[in-house]
Amino acid sequence: MLKTKELHQLTVNRTKELTIENKEYYMSMSSYIRTSNVSPKESEELLLEILDHLLLAQKEGKSAEDVFGKQPQLYCDELIENTSPFPFIKKLIFYSSLWILSFCLILFTTLTEHPQHVFLVDALESFLLFIGFLFIQWWIHKISFMWKANTRLLFTLCIGTIGLACLWLTFQHLQHSSIQVVLFVFPVWIKLVFSFTCLITGIVLYKGLMTGWKR
């Protein structure tokens, strides 16, 4: 029996064999299905199976649209209609680890910037960050069939970075009570770079969680 992670790896490797058009079509489907409420193992199995079909069809000169139709979102909804949802316990473990991840990121900023930081504020801040991760998941699901994959990634990164920077600025504003002090003490560009780094770390860990821990 193949594990979710192995299935995911096979899919990643074989996606490289797709033509540009087919890859674009397939990536939209995979982003939509992975962010749906489907058991990760089943979603990876489905994705590998339809990828295998697409690759064989591609050899005969067919496009993804010929195989799956002109309405990929509708097709994906049909595909996931009969799959089992994400089990509650695993969901709980997954989201708790996501919250812990948020908390670690916040603690990291606290330790590097001002160790006297209030613990309660940390908790609140990490909760907002956790909501942010959920928002990004929802957002990726919503925009799966809009624009090209690169544009989608760029939009998501921009929104995430600005969101994180706003979050940090707001909390520092609360602590220092004056926005001028915040801007003076912590230049905005440092915030942006830091938010971006945190976001990338978050997304990488999040992907690991999605494929590795949710079995």
Next chain:
Amino acid sequence: MSDKTQMLKGILEGCILSIISKHEVYGYELSEKLKNSGFFEISEGSIYPLLSRMQKEGYIEGTFKDSPDGPKRKYYHVTEKGFQTLETFKQSWNELQTNVNNILTKGGK
């Protein structure tokens, strides 16, 4: 969904069960077999939602195995419940066929 599509789906499921009951197949192979039997109008991708439904119902099971030409593929086989469903399908299909033929040839007498 219209009744016609529902009926076609039911018939298609019966056909898929019958194909898989003969020997294990993977998705692409199945779609080729359906096409070769005359189901040209059915788009290739539409078998996957059906396969997924049939798996959920417990008629078929799929396992990933190495294929002769290399990559791992999901091969389907029919379960005990699936064989029973196939028998029921065959019976209802034969009845339906006889009834429709009776009407078409003898005008329903």
